[in-house]
Amino acid sequence: MMNESFISIQGVKRCFHTAAGDFWALKGIDAEIPRGKLTILKGRSGSGKTTLLNIIGALDKPTNGNVIFDGRNIVHMTEHRRAKIRRKDIGFVFQSVALIPMMNAQENVEYALRMARSREKRSDRALECLKMVGLAARAHHMPQELSGGEQQRVAIARAIAHRPKIIFADEPTGELDTMTGLQVVKIFKDLIAQEGVTIVMTTHDTGLMEIGDAVYELEDGELIHGSK
16 A cells, blocks of 8 residues: 655755855755645745755755655665656656747657656657647647746646656746636646646745645745645
């Protein structure tokens, strides 16, 4: 039987050494990320939510503490093993969609499959993912021909293309209007149902709080509220 918790965050602290002295971005975080659910990390800019996302996404290591990722402690892994987990098990969606401007929507998704060394027929899987986010008809449009919301949906299709176990989305609605932002979160919920993926997203938009299956609020590097 699968463990209900996909990620266990245990006493995580992160210190950055600066010219002005040590800055503790995280001051001891304990939290559980449930499997197959949408978890929201809430907090204002500078609260530590992006630092925490980077640590549980194997992009950074904590100064202290452990991160149990699907039964494995990624903190003590070699960078090679962490890179393999990022490539195979994780999808990333960022506020800046970073689509390749000389590739159309389908090609951007196919490129992600090449990077993940997927053995699937890339064109078919890319179109399948674009269909999931409602953009099959825009598959051959270039990024500059798409709206901000459409570009973000292409970025989501790209993130799920290689069938990751978990998606980390850092402020994916930050540059979108409220209605478009809600549409993006609805896509996340649909993907959880269709693909069985776990999703963790950061936001400072209080209007999105009720949509999460689990919500953790950070302030000044500390967890001040958590609910599941």
